[in-house]
Amino acid sequence: MEEKIKSLDNKYLKNHWQLYVMLIVPLIHLIIFKYLPMVGTMVAFKDYNIFQGIWKSDWIGFTHFKEAFASKEFWIAIKNTLILNLGDLLIGFPIPIILAIFLNELNGEKVKKTSQVIMYLPHFLSWVIIAGIVQQVFSNNGLINQLLIKLGGKSVPFLSNPGIWRMVYWITGIWQSAGYGLIIYLAALTSIDPSLYEAAYIDGAGRFRRIWYITLPQLRPTISIMLIMNLGKIMSISFDRPYLLGNVLVKDTANVISTHVYTLGLQSGRFDFATAIGLFQSVIGVILILIVNQLAQKFGEEGIL
Amino acid sequence: MSVYESKSNKKSQFFQFVLSFIFILLTMISLIPILHIIAISFSSKRPILSGSVTVFPVGFNTEAYTKVLSNSNFIGSFLFTILLTAGFTALSMCLTILAAYPLSKKGLKGKGIIMTLFVITMYFDPGIIPKYLNIKSLGLIDTVWSLLLPGALSAYNLIILKSFFMGIDNSLYEAAYIDGCTEFKALFKIAIPLAIPAIATLSLFYAVSRWNGVSDVLYYISDSNLFTVQLKLKQMIDAIIISQKEGTSVVNLVAENIKSASIVFSMVPMLIAYPFIQKYFTKGIMLGSVKG
Numbered sequence: 001m002e003e004k005i006k007s008l009d010n011k012y013l014k015n016h017w018q019l020y021v022m023l024i025v026p027l028i029h030l031i032i033f034k035y036l037p038m039v040g041t042m043v044a045f046k047d048y049n050i051f052q053g054i055w056k057s058d059w060i061g062f063t064h065f066k067e068a069f070a071s072k073e074f075w076i077a078i079k080n081t082l083i084l085n086l087g088d089l090l091i092g093f094p095i096p097i098i099l100a101i102f103l104n105e106l107n108g109e110k111v112k113k114t115s116q117v118i119m120y121l122p123h124f125l126s127w128v129i130i131a132g133i134v135q136q137v138f139s140n141n142g143l144i145n146q147l148l149i150k151l152g153g154k155s156v157p158f159l160s161n162p163g164i165w166r167m168v169y170w171i172t173g174i175w176q177s178a179g180y181g182l183i184i185y186l187a188a189l190t191s192i193d194p195s196l197y198e199a200a201y202i203d204g205a206g207r208f209r210r211i212w213y214i215t216l217p218q219l220r221p222t223i224s225i226m227l228i229m230n231l232g233k234i235m236s237i238s239f240d241r242p243y244l245l246g247n248v249l250v251k252d253t254a255n256v257i258s259t260h261v262y263t264l265g266l267q268s269g270r271f272d273f274a275t276a277i278g279l280f281q282s283v284i285g286v287i288l289i290l291i292v293n294q295l296a297q298k299f300g301e302e303g304i305l
Numbered sequence: 306m307s308v309y310e311s312k313s314n315k316k317s318q319f320f321q322f323v324l325s326f327i328f329i330l331l332t333m334i335s336l337i338p339i340l341h342i343i344a345i346s347f348s349s350k351r352p353i354l355s356g357s358v359t360v361f362p363v364g365f366n367t368e369a370y371t372k373v374l375s376n377s378n379f380i381g382s383f384l385f386t387i388l389l390t391a392g393f394t395a396l397s398m399c400l401t402i403l404a405a406y407p408l409s410k411k412g413l414k415g416k417g418i419i420m421t422l423f424v425i426t427m428y429f430d431p432g433i434i435p436k437y438l439n440i441k442s443l444g445l446i447d448t449v450w451s452l453l454l455p456g457a458l459s460a461y462n463l464i465i466l467k468s469f470f471m472g473i474d475n476s477l478y479e480a481a482y483i484d485g486c487t488e489f490k491a492l493f494k495i496a497i498p499l500a501i502p503a504i505a506t507l508s509l510f511y512a513v514s515r516w517n518g519v520s521d522v523l524y525y526i527s528d529s530n531l532f533t534v535q536l537k538l539k540q541m542i543d544a545i546i547i548s549q550k551e552g553t554s555v556v557n558l559v560a561e562n563i564k565s566a567s568i569v570f571s572m573v574p575m576l577i578a579y580p581f582i583q584k585y586f587t588k589g590i591m592l593g594s595v596k597g
Contacts, residue, residue: 016410016412016413016488018487018488018489019406019407019410019413019488020407022403022404022406022407022488022489022492023403023404023407023408023419025400025403026400026401026403026404026458027404027419029400029454029457029458030422030423030426030458032439032443033439033454033455033457033458034426035422036439037431037432037435037436037438037439038429038431038435040431040435040436040438040439041431041432041435043434043435043438053442054438054442099331102324102327102328103328105320105324106321106324106325106328107321108321108325111325111328111329112328114332115328115329115331115332117583118332118335118336119331119332119335120583121335121336121339121579122335122339124513124517124575124579124582125517125572125575126516126517126518126519126535127517127519128517128519128535128536128538128539128542129535129538129568129571129572131539131542132342132538132542132564132565132568133338133339133341133342133568134338135542136338136341136342136345136561136565137338137341141356143337143338143341143359146356146357149356175335175338179335207317207320236430239433239520240519240520243520244519244539258433261432261433261434262433262524265433265434265437266433266434266437266524271434271437271438274433274434275432275434275435278431278432278433278434278435279431279432281432282429282430282431282432285428285429285430286428286429289428
């Protein structure tokens, strides 16, 4: 029996060796561009010397981590990362769900289609372009302030007041990504059997009861997956958005872990120290994803892993 | 009964009206920032300074675009970015197909391990600096390869294409194998033609990410001949912030129309591609969600 399987395997290999040939280049790519940098994170535990390189530099244990934990800027970067991400979660997360629920109630196909297409558009603009647009719209003599002044109000320092800048950051995030979320949730709603709504209608359920008892339960798996991913990423933040939306005047608010690592590493040349901070963030990120995934499975949701 | 029905219909009609109104309003709000930037790019200097430009150009002229088009520096990096995006997309698709096809085969040995290796890269990010040091030790800093290679194979896209290949009816392959068809031939004659919608979607994913990407250019490139259009735009936008802070805002405000024209100009490829993107990305999201 075993021999038979073995001969079958050999036969498979004989006929399909080309499959392994195909995998050679992707695997080399994987090793060089994904796994070598992972090995390179050991710089975080070394006293990195450019001339000696990663391998020959001296091990110094957790020195960089200790220095990071003792530095004020590190904690500010963590605090800013958490605040900006929590805001995205609290304000940005529910909006596409609400939009999808109400767009699903709409009968007019034209309005339905057009609003999806237009709201989805900003998702494909780069953060450089978005930052340029934000400047035109929110700067001291930008669109909104001109409007406020015309209406007899005072101009608001949207981009230079740290607290208000955060609002701009969140609002921009909604503008950029709500359309994307909307399409994901609408896709989940297309599979609802219309007879469910009809039955509920005949039983006398009002619009909001139908939303509550039919639409929302249908969205639940998608909502929970999106929530898991968002919670798992609460400590990680992209580089482009905070870096490009930020400016010198709000740097204490806009400086997050990714931009902090960039400034320390690539601008001040402290490669080892910056790697330690980046590694700390990545490890926390992995732990968070594992925890959130476990929790989700405990509550009977599917999870992502 | 009929009274109840007509009453509820009226209520429903009113609800539909309000809902349509709200969505039209939201759609307009999300379009205004883009219309505003287009309006500024076509307006003359005086109305821009006095702030009377909203969503329609005031004092329509195309002077800003003439200046953008005659800026060989900007146009050069625009063309470079188009070539870069095309090259990156082709390279990425080759790698993704070469990885996805074998991994979609049931009998392949070591498939589980290889998939795990790819999935790990989705959740563990070594960070900016190790990636930079890696590119540096490979000698790719300030070369076009640093913008082509590192992002060329995304595990996420691989999984999407893999599950698409897995959906292909196995009997198609069986028949081909019996006729002595090799795997390479099966890939080109059976799998790729059937996966065209998925390949189109993923090509768009890759192209959009390369066209919009700016951080790797910032990390790896200091030679201005290799600056992408996004980085050129960033420099343009930054130059204006600084001069505004120094209190010379009036002088630099004149550049607002040029800045806006550059932004609009670099949005054009995306806007041309948007109908396709719109059609295929939605499909791509569905493909992604099907895999679960």
